[in-house]
Amino acid sequence: MPNRPTSSVSLPFSLIIALALTMMLGPFSLDTYLPAFPMIATAFNVDQQAVSLSVSVYIFALAFGQLTGGALSDRLGRQLIVYTGLGLFAVTSLLSSLAESLTPLLVGRCFQAFGAGWVLVSVPALVRDRIAGQQAAKMFSLMGLIMIIAPGVAPSIGSLFLALGSWRLIFVFLALYGLALIPLLFYTVFARSTQVVAAAGQNQPRAKGILATYKAVLTTKAALPFILWQAASFSVMMLFITHASFIYQGHFQQSAQAFSLLFAANIIAMMVFNLGNRALLSRLKSLHILQLATLCQGGGILLLVIAAVFGWPLYGFLLAMMLSIGSLGAITPNIQACFLDYFPVNSGTAAALMGAAQFGIAGILSALSALLPHTLTAVVLAMATCALVSFSFMLISLRRNGSIH
Numbered sequence: 001m002p003n004r005p006t007s008s009v010s011l012p013f014s015l016i017i018a019l020a021l022t023m024m025l026g027p028f029s030l031d032t033y034l035p036a037f038p039m040i041a042t043a044f045n046v047d048q049q050a051v052s053l054s055v056s057v058y059i060f061a062l063a064f065g066q067l068t069g070g071a072l073s074d075r076l077g078r079q080l081i082v083y084t085g086l087g088l089f090a091v092t093s094l095l096s097s098l099a100e101s102l103t104p105l106l107v108g109r110c111f112q113a114f115g116a117g118w119v120l121v122s123v124p125a126l127v128r129d130r131i132a133g134q135q136a137a138k139m140f141s142l143m144g145l146i147m148i149i150a151p152g153v154a155p156s157i158g159s160l161f162l163a164l165g166s167w168r169l170i171f172v173f174l175a176l177y178g179l180a181l182i183p184l185l186f187y188t189v190f191a192r193s194t195q196v197v198a199a200a201g202q203n204q205p206r207a208k209g210i211l212a213t214y215k216a217v218l219t220t221k222a223a224l225p226f227i228l229w230q231a232a233s234f235s236v237m238m239l240f241i242t243h244a245s246f247i248y249q250g251h252f253q254q255s256a257q258a259f260s261l262l263f264a265a266n267i268i269a270m271m272v273f274n275l276g277n278r279a280l281l282s283r284l285k286s287l288h289i290l291q292l293a294t295l296c297q298g299g300g301i302l303l304l305v306i307a308a309v310f311g312w313p314l315y316g317f318l319l320a321m322m323l324s325i326g327s328l329g330a331i332t333p334n335i336q337a338c339f340l341d342y343f344p345v346n347s348g349t350a351a352a353l354m355g356a357a358q359f360g361i362a363g364i365l366s367a368l369s370a371l372l373p374h375t376l377t378a379v380v381l382a383m384a385t386c387a388l389v390s391f392s393f394m395l396i397s398l399r400r401n402g403s404i405h
Contacts, residue, residue: 012188014188018184018188018189019123019126019189020142020143021184022082022123023143025089025116025177025178025181026150027154028150028157028174029093029174030059030151031151031154031158032155032158032170032173032174034155034158035155035158035162036158036167037052039166040167044102044105050102053102053106054102054106054109057109057113058109058113059359059360059362060113060359060360061109061110061112061113062117062120062355063357064114064117064356065085065114065115065116065117066351066355066359067117067353067356068117068118069085069117069118069119069121069348070348070349070351070352070353070355071210071213071214071348072118073122073348074125074213074345075210075213078125078129079190082190084115084118085117085118085122086115086119086181087178090176090178090179092109092111092115093171093172093174093175093178094171094175095108096109097168097170097172097175108171120355121351121352121355122348123351124140124336124340124347125347125351126189127139127143127340128340128343128344128347136336136337136340136341137286137337138278138281140333141274141277141278141333144274145274145275145329148267148274148329157170157173213346213349214353216346216349217346220343222397223339225393225394225396225397225400226339226393227339227353227354228357228361228389229335229393230331230332230358231357231361232390232393233294233297233328233335233386233387234328234358234362235362235365236324236383237362238366239365239366239369239386240324240325240383241366243379244259244263246374248262252314254314262318265321266321266326268322268326269323269325269329270325270326270328270329272329273293273326273328273330274329277329277333277334287338290334290335290338290394292330293327293328293334294327294394295391297323297324297327297328298387298388298390299323300321300323300324300326301320301324301380301387302384303323304317304320304321304380304384305384306320308376308380309377324383324387335354339354369382
């Protein structure tokens with residue numbers, strides 16, 4: 001790993017909550033409107049599959065927004081990019097609520113995601129501006145715990161608004177949420193007169209120009225394996241989410257109510273891994289915990305392959321899936337901390353590359369997985385391939401960091 005400051009500084013709790021609530025903009029804008037698909041399809045006289053295109057549009061626009069927003073935040077400052085992103089997000093959320101056909105909704109979702117990308121990519125950089133090393137890993141872990149809860153809560157919020165009235169209320173809520181973050185961030189994050197910044201980067205010159213900033217990040221060879229390591233690990237979960245209904249309701253013949261509980265089991269597993277990660281960070285280095293969590297994911301995937309091939313019953317399969325998906329509760333925060341440790345400057349650009357690769361690659365693989373044979377074994381083998389890629393980049397990272405020879 002690079003030489004980095006061993007900061008013992010901890011961030012104020014109000015700042016941690018503000019950054020976590022900002023990160024929740026992602027899962028809220030992605031998941032809150034999912035229960036409204038049938039109502040939207042009826043309103044626009046299209047099928048639900050056409051409405052689901054808005055998810056793909058959102059994911060790809062989010063990746064592109066992060067690519068541009070990260071480099072701009074390094075050049076122009078975090079505050080301007082965050083506020084501009086929130087403003088764009090709020091305005092396009094309101095415009096989406098007024099859509100009278102699918103095309104305006106897709107356009108609205110595209111610009112909504114672009115604004116969200118500018119906001120979300122700035123949060124890891126804001127953390128890296130202030131702390132590094134184990135403290136950063138603990139911070140990402142705490143934020144990750146809140147982020148795990150958000151996707152589980154979001155559809156329930158959407159269902160509540162559907163019970164109150166139209167699906168359009170969901171987009172009004174998203175607009176108000178984005179606007180509410182502006183004063184929250186002003187008084188907790190950007191109003192602080194002193195910033196605790198990693199000492200290693202205080203006097204280093206910043207690269208000139210967006211292309212130069214990306215070149216500076218992409219030529220840091222020891223850091224690059226972490227990008228694909230995260231993208232491959234995250235793709236394991238995205239493939240599961242894409243085919244979760246088929247797995248539990250199709251293959252295992254479970255009801256919609258049982259499916260909700262089986263899906264929630266993975267959220268519980270992620271919370272367990274996340275809390276375990278926070279406890280271990282007081283004793284082990286972030287990189288070592290990351291390696292252990294990646295091995296746990298690999299072990300879970302191996303059990304899934306065995307379960308699919310030999311026809312294990314539901315609950316045996318479920319435990320293997322919980323291990324495979326739950327391990328991301330420890331993988332993601334530690335990868336973020338390890339990767340950003342290489343970038344005391346240009347951390348916004350670095351976070352942009354990480355986020356864009358994660359969502360872009362996972363989105364592409366999720367879309368291509370529709371071409372797979374509609375069998376449990378095919379889905380599990382696709383997940384296993386991603387886990388194998390993740391394990392391979394773990395080994396590459398170890399070699400480049402001198403941990404193994």
